[in-house]
Amino acid sequence: GAVVSQHPSWVICKSGTSVKIECRSLDFQATTMFWYRQFPKQSLMLMATSNEGSKATYEQGVEKDKFLINHASLTLSTLTVTSAHPEDSSFYICSAKSGLDTGELFFGEGSRLTVL
Amino acid sequence: AQSVTQLDSQVPVFEEAPVELRCNYSSSVSVYLFWYVQYPNQGLQLLLKYLSGSTLVKGINGFEAEFNKSQTSFHLRKPSVHISDTAEYFCAVSLTGTASKLTFGTGTRLQVTL
Numbered sequence: 012g013a014v015v016s017q018h019p020s021w022v023i024c025k026s027g028t029s030v031k032i033e034c035r036s037l038d039f040q041a042t043t044m045f046w047y048r049q050f051p052k053q054s055l056m057l058m059a060t061s062n063e064g065s066k067a068t069y070e071q072g073v074e075k076d077k078f079l080i081n082h083a084s085l086t087l088s089t090l091t092v093t094s095a096h097p098e099d100s101s102f103y104i105c106s107a108k109s110g111l112d113t114g115e116l117f118f119g120e121g122s123r124l125t126v127l
Numbered sequence: 128a129q130s131v132t133q134l135d136s137q138v139p140v141f142e143e144a145p146v147e148l149r150c151n152y153s154s155s156v157s158v159y160l161f162w163y164v165q166y167p168n169q170g171l172q173l174l175l176k177y178l179s180g181s182t183l184v185k186g187i188n189g190f191e192a193e194f195n196k197s198q199t200s201f202h203l204r205k206p207s208v209h210i211s212d213t214a215e216y217f218c219a220v221s222l223t224g225t226a227s228k229l230t231f232g233t234g235t236r237l238q239v240t241l
Contacts, residue, residue, distance in 0.1 A: 015170075017170070045228070045229075052234075052236075053233070053234070054217065054231045054232060054233045054234050055171075055217070055231045057228065057229070057230075060228065102168075104170050104171070106171075106229075115159075115161070115173065115176060116229060117173075118163075118170040118171040118172070119170050120169055120170045121168065121169060121170045123168065
């Protein structure tokens with residue numbers, strides 16, 4: 012099946028710094044990628060939809076200036092958490108849509124962000 | 128808008144026993160249905176999906192699910208579980224003909240013990 016890879020898997024940063032998380036589709040082109048946030052023992056909450064070559068579409072309540080999304084190529088989307096604070100600590104997961112509109116998504120391994 | 132309800136937050140079960148994880152959805156239009164599994168500190172892996180056709184869907188690791196339109200349900204079943212099935216299971220729905228925007232249920236923790 013299609014493979015989606017996220018990097019880094021774990022990141023610890025100081026409060027006030029910015030962190031970039033990469034999401035790559037390794038063996039297919041993804042015109043659309045999705046970014047989710049997952050709090051401990053909770054479900055995935057969609058943050059934004061990332062479309063190659065255009066601005067991301069953010070879900071209600073998600074700060075677009077804090078969570079910068081860039082989808083510069085058909086195989087790479089990045090999420091930058093700007094001026095991170097401890098409340099931004101979370102598990103961030105990306106997914107990518109492949110091929111036909113089957114609704115099927117392929118998920119990355121997730122990135123755990125801890126802000127000290 | 129569509130929604131997904133997973134009625135059980137935790138399901139404890141003994142190894143080799145059968146299990147059913149419940150999922151109900153709400154939508155005014157046709158949907159695609161999915162079950163994903165998540166192991167600790169990992170992303171989601173697709174177990175199975177219903178797009179159309181036969182209402183009984185077989186997936187990986189011996190899991191199966193049945194789409195019941197009248198009851199708006201998509202319960203996940205396995206006749207005999209293993210310790211390795213211990214994980215979080217998420218039911219999800221997306222609208223057909225859309226860009227695959229998934230709505231997830233709150234998840235069910237399957238805990239398999241000896």
